[in-house]
Amino acid sequence: MKRELLVMKHGNVKRGFYQGDQSYELKDKGKRNAQRIGVWLESNNLIPDYVICSNAEYAQISAEKTCKAAGTNMNIIQTQEYSYAANEEEIISLIKNSPENISRILLMGHNPTLEFVLSVLSSENTPKTKKGKVLSPAALVYFAIDCEWSEISVHCAELLEIVYPKKLPELFPFPDINGDEWRIRPAYYYKQSCVIPYRMKNDQVEVLIISSSTNKHWVVPKGIHEPGLTAQESASKEAYEEAGVKGEVYEKEIGHYDYKKWKASCSVSVFVMKVIDILNDEQWQEPNRRRQWVDVKEAAELIHNSELAKIVSTVPDYLEKFAA
Secondary structure, eight states, X not given: OOEEEEEEEOOOEEOOSOSOGGGOEEOHHHHHHHHHHHHHHHHTTOOOSEEEEESSHHHHHXXXXXXXHTTOOXXXXXXXXXXXXXXXXXXXXXHHTSOTTOOEEEEEXXXXXXXXXXXXXXXXOOOOOTTSOSOOTTOEEEEEEOSOGGGOOTTOEEEEEEEOGGGSOSSEEESSTTOSEEESSOGGGGEEEEEEEXXXXXXXXXXXXXXXXXXXXXXXXXXXXXXXXXXXXXXXHHIIIIXXXXXXXXXXXXXXXXXEETTEEEEEEEEEEEEEEEOOTTTOSXXXXXXXXXXXXXXXXXXXXXXXXXXXXXXXXXXXXXXX
């Protein structure tokens, strides 16, 4: 089996008050650069099957942004508890223990460890930046591996390419990697899922509304349609994170609307969820929000977006047709 190893440094971080390396926060620039590498991976048919990632938060976010932009599920990310000062032997050991049925691995981490890994694996002198490093933030090194993962050793890798995000297009192709339109965010940002959680009380439909992230108006859970998930799965994820509820998301969407964001139009598919379980504040991921159960008429009056409000008003009719 042909094997390929992708070695990538995390994106640019904010160098604020030092509380240990893992406390650094990823800059927006770092997120965009990781996404540019993700688009490059998809464009070159190099989407990873398996990701070995440092447990530093900024490395994990870099891995997530890269995978999403490449169009793959984040479930392939395996977080490993190796330290900032881990040596190359520790990292090589992680690679050796990878499943043998995996053909392409992305190793996401930080320096100085990754520089040591490159020097151990490659028999070639890799070109360095002005700072004497191969890997600047979000840079990627692409290797071919001519052995089993368990047999990986010194100078076993063939260097194929080094990719720097600053040399990639600043904008992102839309509606996919073959699109001829360019936008300021990856294409998946503009396809979103929204969910209307409901319950029956005294034979009447009640809808769960939540406050916006700024607590300025009322909304229902909505977010980017996560790559690797169905629209319904993504809607369920938003309900869990933003409203703290679990339930059954019906397959047929109840409606659709568009709104302007990121200098373009976002397309939102709206689904209905029958709530089965409500998390308490300790379990809820976003307890800073407010949430309340209201009847459909009041929900439609309170919801900020007028197009969404109209869709919410049709929930009883929808349930008569599709929730029998």
